[in-house]
Amino acid sequence: MFHLIYIFAFTVIAILAMVNLVRSLLTLGLESQRSGPPPHQWSSHPEMLDGTGHPINEPLLVLHSMSVEDVRAQLDALYKSSPGYDGEARE
Numbered sequence: 001m002f003h004l005i006y007i008f009a010f011t012v013i014a015i016l017a018m019v020n021l022v023r024s025l026l027t028l029g030l031e032s033q034r035s036g037p038p039p040h041q042w043s044s045h046p047e048m049l050d051g052t053g054h055p056i057n058e059p060l061l062v063l064h065s066m067s068v069e070d071v072r073a074q075l076d077a078l079y080k081s082s083p084g085y086d087g088e089a090r091e
Helices: 002-033 069-080
Strands: none
Touching: none
16 A cells, blocks of 8 residues: 555656656746846846946956966965964974
8 A cells, every 4th residue: 555655656746846847948948039138137236336326347356367486475475474373384
């Protein structure tokens, strides 16, 4: 008797999962075919708005390349300024 209940429950769960998968695929397909501009994803983030509430159109982060020696020097300076540093070389 429990075998039949188990098989029935598994079948119901599998059917629900397949229906959800097909519904998600259809929704994704319909959204990808929709024409028009995409919705503004960043309109609610205050760092993406200027003082008047309009979206800014400038880069927020500028990256520049650094040499390995510069990076190593900055990391060493951070390490040496940490609270637990006592001046001895640890390996």
